[in-house]
Amino acid sequence: MAFVRVSPDDPGQVSQVADLFEAARLVDDPDGFPVVASILAGRMRYGWDLEPEEYSLDVPDGADEAVGVLELEMPTRDNRHLVWAGVTVHPAHRRRGHGRLIMDEVRCRTAQAGRDTIWLGAAEDDQGARTFIEGSGFHYASHDARRRQLLSAVDHDKVSRLLTQAETAAADYRLERVLPPLSDELLQQMIEVTAAINDAPMGALTYEDEIFDLQRMRDIETARAGTGRRTYRIIARHRQTGEIGGHTELTVHPEETQFGHQGDTSVARAHRGHRLGLLLKIDMMRWLAEAEPQLKIIQTWNNVDNAFMINVNEALGYRLSRIFNMYELRLDRPK
Numbered sequence: 001m002a003f004v005r006v007s008p009d010d011p012g013q014v015s016q017v018a019d020l021f022e023a024a025r026l027v028d029d030p031d032g033f034p035v036v037a038s039i040l041a042g043r044m045r046y047g048w049d050l051e052p053e054e055y056s057l058d059v060p061d062g063a064d065e066a067v068g069v070l071e072l073e074m075p076t077r078d079n080r081h082l083v084w085a086g087v088t089v090h091p092a093h094r095r096r097g098h099g100r101l102i103m104d105e106v107r108c109r110t111a112q113a114g115r116d117t118i119w120l121g122a123a124e125d126d127q128g129a130r131t132f133i134e135g136s137g138f139h140y141a142s143h144d145a146r147r148r149q150l151l152s153a154v155d156h157d158k159v160s161r162l163l164t165q166a167e168t169a170a171a172d173y174r175l176e177r178v179l180p181p182l183s184d185e186l187l188q189q190m191i192e193v194t195a196a197i198n199d200a201p202m203g204a205l206t207y208e209d210e211i212f213d214l215q216r217m218r219d220i221e222t223a224r225a226g227t228g229r230r231t232y233r234i235i236a237r238h239r240q241t242g243e244i245g246g247h248t249e250l251t252v253h254p255e256e257t258q259f260g261h262q263g264d265t266s267v268a269r270a271h272r273g274h275r276l277g278l279l280l281k282i283d284m285m286r287w288l289a290e291a292e293p294q295l296k297i298i299q300t301w302n303n304v305d306n307a308f309m310i311n312v313n314e315a316l317g318y319r320l321s322r323i324f325n326m327y328e329l330r331l332d333r334p335k
Contacts, residue, residue, distance in 0.1 A: 142203025245271030
């Protein structure tokens with residue numbers, strides 16, 4: 001068994017990963033968005049904040065084609081105990097021990113990196129994946145819900161009524177629509193509200209708050225620009241103090257312009273209780289109707305226990321697509 005590290009600059013390797021992911025998606029998650037090789041290459045190259053995941057192809061001895069993919073994400077700015085892993089086996093090669101061998105490699109690389117916590121996800125209703133993960137020693141720790149807003153089905157009269165309520169509650173704030181590049185001054189002002197995402201539920205996962213500083217804010221912007229994504233951001237600024245109380249962001253990739261990907265929507269603690277989350281998301285809908293009229297679906301993720309944001313999303317027409325569980329394994333640190 002050989003694990004071949006994938007380079008984002010090797011189109012053949014990237015295509016192999018994309019084709020394998022797509023074959024697995026059609027079986028495991030047919031409602032998921034199709035895998036596009038060029039978009040995957042951008043993710044491999046830049047990640048979310050210039051700390052991309054590592055991808056390796058699982059190529060059995062003597063074989064010409066890969067049968068699986070190993071994904072590893074190892075944060076370095078925070079959560080240095082953690083490895084976020086992905087184990088994918090092509091549907092035509094399952095139940096032959098390949099998944100177990102990839103899992104062994106995950107454990108090995110985790111130990112080599114001096115880390116002791118592994119996360120692995122699976123759809124809540126995928127009994128086969130759950131059995132494999134739990135049989136590998138992992139325990140359930142959290143769950144996230146994928147929801148989608150079908151723009152053609154939005155009740156615009158209801159949204160208008162909600163907007164009126166939100167504008168009344170948030171009368172002390174003004175909204176600003178922001179496009180990249182963002183100045184260092186604005187990025188510095190956004191650190192606190194960006195870090196407010198740490199207040200979102202995480203279940204029983206062993207996790208530390210993410211650390212945000214100016215350099216990381218810059219790196220996030222650079223990564224998005226590098227992947228080619230068009231980024232839309234709206235901030236809510238307190239009229240009297242000038243503080244940024246909340247923000248929301250959404251990206252659209254030029255190679256899948258029918259899909260919008262909702263990023264963080266967060267409100268700083270001192271500014272909660274004014275329906276800023278609702279106001280921001282409605283204004284984003286209106287902006288996108290002008291800027292990206294071809295959009296058909298917007299996808300968002302929330303921890304299942306994040307009742308506040310889920311209620312906002314449901315009110316705006318988002319409907320549940322699927323729930324995904326996160327499992328955790330703690331390893332003994334070498335003595």
